[in-house]
Amino acid sequence: MAKTNKGQKRKNALAQFFSVLGNDLKEIGLTFKEGDFKTRISFMIFGFGSLLRGLWLRGLTLLAVEAGLLYFIFSFGWTYLSKLGTLGTIATTKQGRKTVYGDNSFLILLFGLLALFAVVAFIAVWRINVRVSRTEQIILRDGRKLPTNGDDFKSLFDSNFDKTLLALPVTGVFVFTVLPIVFMICVAFTNYDANHQPPSNLFTWVGVENFHDLFSFGTAGFGGTFVTVLTWTLVWAFFATFIDYFLGIAVAMLINKKGIKFKKLWRTILVVTIAVPQFVSLLYVSKLFANDGLINGYLLKWGLIDQAIQFWVNPTLAKITIIVVNIWIGIPYMMLIATGLLMNIPEDLYESARIDGATSWQMFLHITLPYMLFVTGPFLLTQYTGNLNNFNVIFLLTQGQPKTGNLVGGAGRTDLLITWLYKMTINDTNYRMAAVIGIMVFIVTAGISLVVYNLLPSVKDEEGFQ
Amino acid sequence: MANNTNPGSMKRKRAIGNAITYVLLIIISIIWLFPYFGLLMASFRSFDPAIEYGGVVDYIIPHTFSLDNYKFLFNGENNYPKWYLNTLIISFAASFINTCIVLCVSYALSRMRFTGRTFLMRFWLVLGMFPGFLTMICLYFLLKQLGLTQAGAVPGLILVYIASSGMGYYVCKGYFDTIPKALDEAARIDGASRARVFFQMIIPMAKPIIIYTALVAFMGPWCDYVFASYIAFGHDASYNVAVAMQRWMVVGDYQGYFTRFCAGGIVVAVPITLLFMFLQKYYVEGVTGGAVKG
Numbered sequence: 001m002a003k004t005n006k007g008q009k010r011k012n013a014l015a016q017f018f019s020v021l022g023n024d025l026k027e028i029g030l031t032f033k034e035g036d037f038k039t040r041i042s043f044m045i046f047g048f049g050s051l052l053r054g055l056w057l058r059g060l061t062l063l064a065v066e067a068g069l070l071y072f073i074f075s076f077g078w079t080y081l082s083k084l085g086t087l088g089t090i091a092t093t094k095q096g097r098k099t100v101y102g103d104n105s106f107l108i109l110l111f112g113l114l115a116l117f118a119v120v121a122f123i124a125v126w127r128i129n130v131r132v133s134r135t136e137q138i139i140l141r142d143g144r145k146l147p148t149n150g151d152d153f154k155s156l157f158d159s160n161f162d163k164t165l166l167a168l169p170v171t172g173v174f175v176f177t178v179l180p181i182v183f184m185i186c187v188a189f190t191n192y193d194a195n196h197q198p199p200s201n202l203f204t205w206v207g208v209e210n211f212h213d214l215f216s217f218g219t220a221g222f223g224g225t226f227v228t229v230l231t232w233t234l235v236w237a238f239f240a241t242f243i244d245y246f247l248g249i250a251v252a253m254l255i256n257k258k259g260i261k262f263k264k265l266w267r268t269i270l271v272v273t274i275a276v277p278q279f280v281s282l283l284y285v286s287k288l289f290a291n292d293g294l295i296n297g298y299l300l301k302w303g304l305i306d307q308a309i310q311f312w313v314n315p316t317l318a319k320i321t322i323i324v325v326n327i328w329i330g331i332p333y334m335m336l337i338a339t340g341l342l343m344n345i346p347e348d349l350y351e352s353a354r355i356d357g358a359t360s361w362q363m364f365l366h367i368t369l370p371y372m373l374f375v376t377g378p379f380l381l382t383q384y385t386g387n388l389n390n391f392n393v394i395f396l397l398t399q400g401q402p403k404t405g406n407l408v409g410g411a412g413r414t415d416l417l418i419t420w421l422y423k424m425t426i427n428d429t430n431y432r433m434a435a436v437i438g439i440m441v442f443i444v445t446a447g448i449s450l451v452v453y454n455l456l457p458s459v460k461d462e463e464g465f466q
Numbered sequence: 467m468a469n470n471t472n473p474g475s476m477k478r479k480r481a482i483g484n485a486i487t488y489v490l491l492i493i494i495s496i497i498w499l500f501p502y503f504g505l506l507m508a509s510f511r512s513f514d515p516a517i518e519y520g521g522v523v524d525y526i527i528p529h530t531f532s533l534d535n536y537k538f539l540f541n542g543e544n545n546y547p548k549w550y551l552n553t554l555i556i557s558f559a560a561s562f563i564n565t566c567i568v569l570c571v572s573y574a575l576s577r578m579r580f581t582g583r584t585f586l587m588r589f590w591l592v593l594g595m596f597p598g599f600l601t602m603i604c605l606y607f608l609l610k611q612l613g614l615t616q617a618g619a620v621p622g623l624i625l626v627y628i629a630s631s632g633m634g635y636y637v638c639k640g641y642f643d644t645i646p647k648a649l650d651e652a653a654r655i656d657g658a659s660r661a662r663v664f665f666q667m668i669i670p671m672a673k674p675i676i677i678y679t680a681l682v683a684f685m686g687p688w689c690d691y692v693f694a695s696y697i698a699f700g701h702d703a704s705y706n707v708a709v710a711m712q713r714w715m716v717v718g719d720y721q722g723y724f725t726r727f728c729a730g731g732i733v734v735a736v737p738i739t740l741l742f743m744f745l746q747k748y749y750v751e752g753v754t755g756g757a758v759k760g
Contacts (some may be wrong), residue, residue, distance in 0.1 A: 110604065163594075164580040165570040165588075172567070173590065181596050181603035187603075213759035219520040254491060259484050268743065269495045272502065275742035279708040280731035284505050284717050287522050287724065294504060296525020309755035328498065340754035342535030349479030379756075389597055391692060394714075403537070418597050422692070431603060438600035 005129075023294040032135040046125065049133035053140070057149040062129050069122045073083070077115025084112035092199035094171065100432035104199040105192070110183055117179070120426070188435035194428060203432075210436045220344070222433065224283035225407045230444070232319065233416045236394075239323045240330065241380060247327060248334020249342075249372060253364075256342055278329070282396035285325055313402050315413035324413060326393055337373065337379070345371050377456040384452075385445045389418045409433060417441045474651045489730060509535050509728035520725045535729030543708070545702055552620050553706040553734075560627035561620035564683035565676060567628065571635040573664050576642035577650060590633045609697060619697045626697065627687050637756035641675040642668065679753030680747050688738055693752050707734050 032040060038049040047062030052311055073081075083089075088103025104440050123441065138145055139271075156164045190196075196203035217223035255266045273281065288294050289311040295306040310320045353363050373380075392402065400412035407413075409430065410423045417437055424434040504526055511528035513520025518529055539546040574580075575587065605626060609615050614622030645668065651664050669676070687694075691708045698704040705713075710729050714723040742749065 040625060106607065109606060109648070110607070154659070158659040160665070162574040162580045165574040165664075166632075169571050170586070173627040173632050175604060175608075176626065177593055177601055179634070180601035180608075181593065183604045184600045213629075230521075254487050254494075256485070257487055259480065260487055260491070263736065266491050266495065266744070270498055271742070272739060273498060274749075275739040276502065276735045277685075277708065277731075277738060279689055279712060280505070280693055280735050281501060283712065284508075284728065284731065285501055287715075288501060288504065290521050290522060292524065294522075294526060300526065332498075336750050336756050341749065351639050362753065385595070391599070395691070416598065421597060422599055425599070425603060426696070434603075435600070438597050441597045442595050446723035449595065 005444055008342055027134075027279060028127075028130055031130055034137075035134070036137060039130075039133045039137050041130060044267065046129045047132075049136060053135070053146060053147060055146065055152065057152045062132070063124065065125050066122075066129075067131045069118050072116055073118050073122070077111060077118055080108050080111035081115040083108045084116075087204045088092070088198070088202045090203050102128060102199065103202060105190075105196075105204065106198045109186055110179075113179065113182055114373075117174075126349075159448055184431075184435045184438055187431055189438055192431045192435075193433070194430060197429070206432075210432050213433070214436050214440070217407070222408055222410065225409055225411050227410055228259060228407060228442075229415055229417055229420050230440075233388055233444075236319070236323065236416065237384050238327045239389075240387040240390065240393075241384045243323065243327055244330030244334050245376075245380060245383070247415070248331045249338045249368075250320070251331055252335045252338035252342055253454070254369070256339060257431075270335055273329060274336075278392050279396055282325070282329075282393065285328070286397045289325075312398055315402055315404060318398055318402060318414050321395065322338045322397055325397060326390075337376070341369070344375075378453070381449060381452050381456070385449055386449075388416070389441065389447055390416065391418050393420065394419050395422070417444070504760070505728050507729060510733050511535075511725045513722065513725050516683070520722050523722050524593070535726045536733070538726055539730055539733065544706070546707075548703055549705050549707045549710045550733070552704060553688060553708075556620060556623050556627070557684050559624045560687045561665075561684035563624075563628045563679050564631040565579060565680045567603075567631045568635055568638050568679050569669065569676065570670070571632045572638035572642050573668060575635060575640045577647070578662075594633055597694060601695065608698060615697050616699065616701035617704060619694075620702060622697050623694060623706075626693055627683075627690075631683070635688070637752050638672075638675050638679055640755055641672060641752075642750075645671055674748045674751050675755075677745055677748040681742070681749055685738065685742075688734075693736050 032043065035042075038052045042049040045189035046066035047064065050056075050062065053059075061415070075247070083103060087105040087107050090102030092102045093100050093106070116330075136146060137274075155293070167268065189205055189207060190203045191206045191209070192203040195201060204216035214222045214226055254260070255263055260266075290307040291310065296311075299305045310317060312318050349367050350363055353367060358366070394414060394416050396413070398414045400415035400423065402414075403410075403412045405413075409420065410427055411420045415423070418441060419442065421434050421437045424430045424437065507526050507528060510531045510533070511520070511523075512518045512530065512532040512534040514532075517532065520535075538544075575583065586733075599699075606615060609622045609625070614625065619728075649662050649667065653667055654660075658666075662735075663666055687706075689708060690706070693711060694706045695709045695712070698706070698709060702710075707730065711727055714727045714730075
């Protein structure tokens with residue numbers, strides 16, 4: 001039932017998309033058919049109509065954008081765009097003492113993509129330009145007054161203020177996030193690694209071979225390691241999220257308890273952990289648990305153990321220690337959130353439960369917990385996905401160590417996907433596999449978010465507790 | 467309240483309950499503060515082999531207290547003051563610009579309805595699920611073209627921290643959503659433009675969330691290791707404190723540098739901790755608000 005609904009929805013979305021596209025094309029055709037010469041020339045020269053109609057501000061802007069994009073595409077982008085199919089064929093070589101420069105796959109891929117985006121932008125601006133011209137023509141035809149240049153300028157701070165505000169942030173996200181991510185997604189389909197470092201060794205497209213590698217379970221294949229690392233990542237995120245969650249609530253309830261004094265002091269003591277930079281506290285704690293560290297030192301001195309506990313050497317023990325240390329990191333944060341929320345629970349709920357003779361445990365189980373789970377559902381989800389990618393805790397505590405057994409790609413027993421990705425990039429320059437792992441991280445994060453989000457009661461039933 | 471038990475035993479029960487709670491809280495406090503106590507003590511231990519040992523030892527109180535480690539940080543033998551200054555510059559600049567960008571994005575998304583608004587929000591949400599480090603290889607190259615790596619890593623890092631800050635609008639937009647729209651509309655009927663509403667009405671009302679955003683944006687670069695280590699790679703003078711001190715501990719000979727690391731850590735941690743304590747109220751407000759809205 002739900003599935004067919006979803007299928008229906010997707011089909012509808014697709015149909016809608018095509019009908020929008022159809023209408024758009026129709027409108028463009030109509031614009032040309034009904035257009036005067038000013039509008040028709042605007043199809044080639046952006047902003048031409050606006051310029052002739054006296055709106056030089058928008059006319060010049062459109063023209064400048066066209067000129068800029070065309071210049072970029074033809075003078076710079078085209079050389080790279082044309083080689084995007086092969087990623088270059090001639091490597092840079094040294095002949096005698098002279099360096100003969102050839103192609104550079106990295107540049108071809110990066111600037112080729114940029115040129116592609118420029119082409120898309122060109123089409124989008126062209127569409128805007130056509131629409132602007134048509135609107136102006138219709139306004140004039142109907143005998144209304146065109147907005148002046150001053151109006152155009154003022155609108156940037158009023159009705160079009162969103163464009164002013166978003167221009168810079170969207171550009172920033174595009175150049176520093178979208179472009180690099182698209183680039184890396186492409187790298188996942190190439191053989192860009194330590195043996196293919198341009199410009200002396202070009203890399204090229206290899207299709208889905210890297211994904212094949214990831215799921216091959218032979219001795220040299222990444223399959224076994226990937227499954228090990230992924231399993232630990234999921235297990236870690238589960239424990240890190242839920243242990244911290246429940247203990248955080250417990251601590252918040254301790255502090256909130258009636259009759260407890262110095263509430264602010266207790267909270268502040270815990271909050272210090274959030275304030276002190278993790279690279280200081282976690283690096284110190286990692287040495288605290290070292291074989292020659294304080295904890296082993298005192299336990300040995302007091303005669304409680306005969307030899308040092310191998311906190312970071314034994315894989316299982318290392319995993320447990322990480323989760324325990326993470327409790328130390330995570331509780332204060334959860335405590336802060338829980339404190340605020342616990343105060344929101346209506347006191348009369350507890351009052352009536354008490355009259356009915358409920359014990360505190362029953363009250364916790366039937367009032368506090370359901371309320372907290374309901375309200376913090378989406379937060380728990382973001383915590384979980386955040387922990388999947390919790391680079392700091394793992395890297396600063398163990399750097400993924402210990403390395404035992406037959407894991408490939410430099411992975412250690414406590415590596416998460418994200419730290420493994422980091423190591424592959426930094427130590428092995430195995431960019432192709434790093435890109436594949438990055439895509440896997442995305443699939444895991446997005447998959448879990450999508451599934452859980454749709455199951456959350458607070459999403460299904462927003463009014464439930466209000 | 468149920469009156470079927472006599473008040474005396476109720477009182478005693480409560481007193482016992484409170485006593486247990488106090489004991490638990492004291493134990494928790496000790497556990498939470500212990501590492502900082504250890505850190506502080508180790509920072510006062512001398513690394514001079516004639517006096518004591520600068521590595522990891524199995525006792526907590528140093529045999530003799532000295533300021534050797536702190537002197538070492540500032541006596542010109544290493545770049546510590548430079549690293550510290552780098553971190554400060556990066557954090558202040560990133561925090562300021564980041565806050566401005568977040569405010570702009572939040573206002574646009576909260577108050578204005580334009581084509582592509584939902585698309586933009588969904589697109590950024592999906593984009594946020596890619597691991598940030600994935601962008602690093604490409605970013606490094608782009609920055610290198612601009613001369614903003616290694617020697618120019620400080621402005622380069624600022625750029626990296628602020629470039630995508632627009633995507634972190636959630637908490638701030640959530641706060642803006644709670645400011646009644648009727649206020650905007652009233653001002654606009656009186657002839658105020660959107661820009662005026664934003665600058666003269668919304669921003670003054672958003673003080674708590676501005677402080678929260680700035681604080682979080684400050685703490686990110688202050689503690690960042692990953693990006694800083696990649697962009698400043700191998701160029702000692704452009705390190706931030708996190709990268710430099712991580713090298714003391716892991717790459718270098720930590721047995722000799724442990725106490726120096728502790729002293730450096732204290733010097734880094736104290737100002738940010740004080741700042742945080744001072745602004746704790748706003749932080750709690752932001753975190754709680756963000757968590758409930760999700």
